[in-house]
Amino acid sequence: MPIDYYIYLSVILFSIGVTGVLTRRNAIIVFMCIELMLNAVNLLLVAFSKMHHARAAVSDAATSIGTDGQLFVFFIMVVAAAEVSVGLAIIVMMYRNVHNVDINFLNRLKN
């Protein structure tokens, strides 16, 4: 399959994520949209990694080019997990205080 399809798919996923972050008002959904952005990036990295590998494998079948992209994906997963744990803790902390997870609530800080 050509690389273009993967790029289009992950750009679409990424754009859905960005749109969600900018328009949705529920903190949990905003958070899920951020995760969607990260996963779009994961897909793109794996696709590119495969592409670079396939290109290099033409001349050298045992090449290791392209593995670093897949390694990066694991790092993104680990960091995303760390972020989730901190982020959910923050949202729970806020829910305990105001019994609400609405983002509009945040604008009170401006005054």
Next chain:
Amino acid sequence: MNLIIISGLLGVLLMFTGVFVKNKRTISYVAIAAVLFALIANTAELQGHDWFNINAAAQMLQPNTLGLLMNEIMLLSCLIYFILSGRAIEQVGEFVADYYALIFFILAGVGIVTSFTNLLMLFLGIEIISIPLYILTGSDKRNLKSNEASLKYFLMGAFSTGLMLMGIALIYGGTGSFELSRIQTAQVSYNLVGGLLLLFCSMLFKVSGAPFHFWTPDVYDGAPTVFTSFMATIVKVAAFVAFIHMFDATHGFIGRKYQLMVSIIIALTLLFGNITAVFQQSVKRMLAYSSIAQAGFMLFALFAFTPIAREAIVLYGAAYCFATIGIFAVLVKMEDYTYDGFNGLAKSEPLLALLVTVFLFSLAGIPLTLGFFSKYYMIASALSTGGQYLWLVILAMLCAAVSVYYYFRVIQAMYFKPGVGQTIEHTVPFKVALVALAAMVLIFGIMPQALLQFLYF
């Protein structure tokens, strides 16, 4: 490498100290000793003694002189910050050792972002800095403002991480590598340029440059004041070092358009930061906006990429860290954060008022303080690229003039407004550290070469 490994270990040490030691004061002393040790380790590396040579194969991290010198400045600031604000950290909550441990983890991240040669390390370093900061911002659990600041910071930070990762993925698609040296020599493609632009945007988020500055005032205002002091100084300077390191290697791709883009960003950041700061009533919020304005000046180092710009970022990082930590150390102890809270402080606390005046002079860029030479070098670096961006230099000078207004309102309140000044309880180490900080601002302000020589020898 010394800083990364040692401050990571010291963070774990501090966590265990919290388990075994219940006395908060003792934990602060342990933290001060620990950061002193990290400072010594980094000094050793600056002198060429790398204790942990485990980097031979992959070369993802390569310490350079600029990065090590900035580490040195940040660690020194952190040491003084612990001495000045230790008591305030103890008052934030009951988990004092954990706050210190998180700060040490952030310092490990600082060590990474000042020495990376691989985008993987840039990403990890930025995240190691950011994630503990979300926790520190929300550490005042019962305070609603702190909660909101923390949630806002977290959502914005995670969003900018997403942008950064998309940028890195596109760069990888365009070049087939994460290494800066390979990216530098790669062919220009749409993927590469688009990725660099996304990376640029996400780094602008981290250093709070316009148009991605909007989270800064709310977060800095909502966070506990001690941690605002840390966030606004050490973390911001570290992000700048990473930013400069990244685009020093790769800005050639975007070519002459790059300077136009950066000049517009600098102009917006300066205008927004300075003009909004004028209208603030709270000194804490004014300092948050002033940190945006100062970031505008620091962005000049990204504009020029000349040797003068390197010297300028060293001076500016030092001037900004020292002065802001000094002011925050006094602000933490104030009962009233508005300008009126400072009324008559010169009568009740003449020494503190004098020292705060020195720090404010430095932030405003008055001669004989470090702030003057740091601004001078920034402007000189912009001018050294040629005359076509003269409008930017003139705008920067005008903005510096505007900044004098809101900094001097504090001085006016302290010296010329009637009022019974608040008495501030302070210990001998507090006074000594604050005087030492002011002395450094003045000495380096007279002899900036004393600081800059470390870049070359």
